[in-house]
Amino acid sequence: MMMTSHPLSEPNHPLPHPGAAKPPTDLLRTDTAILRRPPGLRTHFRASAPLLHVTSGLIPPRGGGWAPSTDRRKKCSSLVLSKLKKLRSMEAKRRIGIVGFGHVGHYLAQKILEEGEKSGLELAFVWNRTMKKMDGVIDPRLQLHRLSEFQTRQVDLIVEVAHPDITRDYGEHFLSAANVMIGSPTVLSDPDIESRLRETATTSGHTLYVPSGALWGGEDIQRMADRGTLKGLRITMTKHPDSLQLKGELAQKNQSVDGRTILYEGPVRGLCPVAPNNVNTMAAACMAAHTLGFDGVIGVLVADPRIPDWHLVDIEVTGTKNKETGQVFSVTTKRCNPAEVGRVTGSATFLSFWSSLLGCTGHGGRVYLC
Ligand SMILES: NC(=O)c1ccc[n+]([C@@H]2O[C@H](COP(=O)([O-])OP(=O)(O)OC[C@H]3O[C@@H](n4cnc5c(N)ncnc54)[C@H](O)[C@@H]3O)[C@@H](O)[C@H]2O)c1
Structure with a gap:
């Protein structure tokens, strides 16, 4: 699949699709309340006593007659904020885009749909060269018609399980926007592609994952x-x-x-x-x-x-x-x-891919064997 002028140079699209990630609004509201009401901090502490107890270990005295010093207030509010941020990132699901709906792609998409919830994963899209292959299997809202529009789905991880040509043509674009796991690392035998991907990983801060697949040890x-x-x-x-x-x-x-x-x-x-x-x-x-x-x-x-x-x-x-x-x-x-x-894929390799996918949580701008 050779591409002459790349459609990814178009401006980013908004997020119209129904499955787009939404921030956990309750936590955001609490954040905002804290941020907007420094003078009412004491009142807020009372209202959020259980939260405060969980996140910072601080318990207001009985009767609520607690008047912390300004320093202490600042310290507490920044502590609560950082704990809230941590909770929020823990709650957010990792959105996965699957490129290729062959045997491995089908298996991984199915696995995310069935077990994603408990692993903190969410299917963002599935793309295949022949869309028909997904009929009756993948919800049409999760099907991506044009690979060049992958950014409309706000993905955290893109998994290539189609052909090395996909990484050759789209690898840098994918990696600029998200972490990428390449199921067909034979593409890296081209030294030019390898060095361009390494460079994109470094500049974007995203990780290029190479799954161990059938490699033992x-x-x-x-x-x-x-x-x-x-x-x-x-x-x-x-x-x-x-x-x-x-x-x-x-x-x-x-x-x-x-x-x-x-x-x-x-x-x-x-x-x-x-x-x-x-x-x-x-x-x-x-x-x-x-x-x-x-x-x-x-x-x-x-x-x-x-x-x-x-x-x-x-x-x-x-x-x-x-x-x-x-x-x-x-x-x-x-x-x-x-x-x-x-x-082309042996049965134990499917599970190996799944284990690799679970480990693709972001390891910074580098190539990482998983
Ligand atoms: N890393 C490893 O150890 C390991 C192990 C097994 C498979 N793999 C690789 O993972 C990929 C998927 O394996 P599979 O068993 O699902 O294969 P498969 O043949 O069942 O499916 C491949 C899918 O990709 C599509 N495809 C093929 N060539 C394409 C191209 N040039 N452009 C776009 N789409 C194309 C096909 O339509 C098909 O849907 C393959 O590249 C395979 O070599 C890697």
Whole structure:
């Protein structure tokens, strides 16, 4: 989806849709009352004694004959205000926009509708290239017809679960307005896109989340990279040929697979553009293993017709060598994820995405593995 002049340069729209976030008016009113009535502070304290008790631990004496000093009044009112602000931010739901209504998008939208309330989440919109796919499943008021109008829905988090092209075309716009979780991090193999997104995260203060997805042990890998002890990382992904959506030579090779076949072996950077939907796990690993990156992490893509309903991920981590003994630290994991025939996403990965989404609460202007 190439865009020449970007419609996002239009002025922001107001918030006409029915599901727009409303501030908790009762708290606002209390705030305003405090702000507007400094001389009547004592009266207000009486009226709000339970609130004051909860928020500051201060209890007025019996009979209400309490006349705090000016300093004390100021101190109390600022304390109450800050506690109210905290309460208000705790009460506000995080509004989530889902981009892509395939298997993962459908699952996440459904999960927010069913369990969002208790997790403090609210569905702000769902967009899909083919709107028809949402018919009878997503309330029309929650369907977003034009992705360029995402700002009309006042989102806190945008979740891309469609294709890396979405982040290529809209990533910076999304990130300027909200936190973003990219389900297709293969897009970051393009160094220009990666650096532009990093820059936008820094300037906007919003977080670019990379979900661990099918990557096992991502945090450990990241820690080793942080400490400078990560020396090598090799990831082998094995899937049935029908679960692979490949481009160019690799696609041709995949069509003639007869038995377990290594389609690609080399730096992940070269694999992402030709297998954008299938090696997101490798891309997430490159972000975790930031000292090796897309050029240093080795990816191996295997097609195996004998495993129609499994996605296998083998991770081999190499650490430092003990100078005295010559022993080398290493970790090997094998993830065997049941998967429906022909699917790009294995079943356990759905829950992994949900857990990641729950953790996207805002971590400042940076890239964050979640
Ligand atoms: N990070 C990971 O570990 C991980 C794991 C599994 C899936 N994924 C990725 O998450 C995304 C969603 O996975 P899924 O299982 O729901 O896939 P899916 O094929 O079921 O759904 C993809 C959806 O995106 C839409 N789409 C496809 N190409 C598009 C394009 N170029 N522009 C706009 N929309 C497009 C399709 O219409 C479909 O609705 C995929 O990119 C997949 O590779 C990542």
